[in-house]
Each structure stands twice: as structure tokens, then as C-alpha cells.
Amino acid sequence: MTKSVKRQVREQIVGALKGAKFPVKTPEDLIAAFPDGENTTCRVGDLKMTAGEAALLLKASDFPFTSAKAVADLVVERAGI
Template sequence: MADEQAEAELRDQFTEAFEGADFPVTNPMDLVPALPNGPGTRFEAGDVDFTAMELSTKLSDIQDFPYEDVESLVDDLIEGLKQKDML
């Protein structure tokens, strides 16, 4: 249950942080202007805690740019966190 709650919290945080980006986005730098604190924007849920920069670095091999909308980006971020055992 805790994992599902953390996933839901992160999904909400990612959506809120990235929905203001100018889609489609072609690389991680296209997302930076949408972040409230730039690359230092922090995402926290349960035992999971990382910045946007750490997220981008750890998931660079999983993200599949370009993204046409926030939903597909967030789906890939969540899947990537699961693949890397970060969630």
C-alpha cells in the first residue's frame, strides 16, 4: 500500500511540476522552465526523495523524448523509477 501511495503522490507532483512545459518537449532541458525551483525542484513521497536533476540523470536511459503531453512523460518517469528500484 505504501508503494501505491508513494507512486500516486509522485505522479501528482510530476504532473503539477511538468504540466506547464511547452509541449511537445524534445529533451530534459525543455522541462526546466516549468519547474518551480528549476533543476533543484524536489520530489518527495514516503521514503523516496530526489531533485529534478537527480531524476533526469538516473532515468536518462529510460526517457523516450519527444513527449507530446504531460501524461506520457509522467507515465515514463513512474515506470523508470520502478525499473531502477527507486519506487
């Protein structure tokens, strides 16, 4: 994946979480923070990922998250984007 795809995915995740109250302490709270819950979808070119799919990349030990950027960075890293 190109750097611009990474950047776009990060920006979409951060944008989707703009209304979230941090710290987010549980996976359930993170999913609830997305506008469409687990169905919130990030699309860049042929890449499509829902918040539910992204949540599967996270572990209980990753919590709490202190910012949308931290969520986005970890999802992008774990997804291999």
C-alpha cells in the same frame, strides 16, 4: 513501493509541469519546464527525488514528450517506484 506512492509521485511531477508547453523536445527543455529547474523536488514519505535526478533516468530516444503524464509515467517506471 505502494500504489499510493506511485500515484503521489506521478501527481507531483504532473503538477510541477503544469505550466510546461508540450511537446518537450530535449532534456534541457524538460528541466527548464520545472519551476525550480533541476532542483525541483518530489517528496513522498522517505522518497525524495529532484528533477535533475529524474532526468538521469531518461534517454534522448524518449523525447519528445507530449504530456506531463507521459514524463511522470516513464520516470516512475524507470525509478522502480
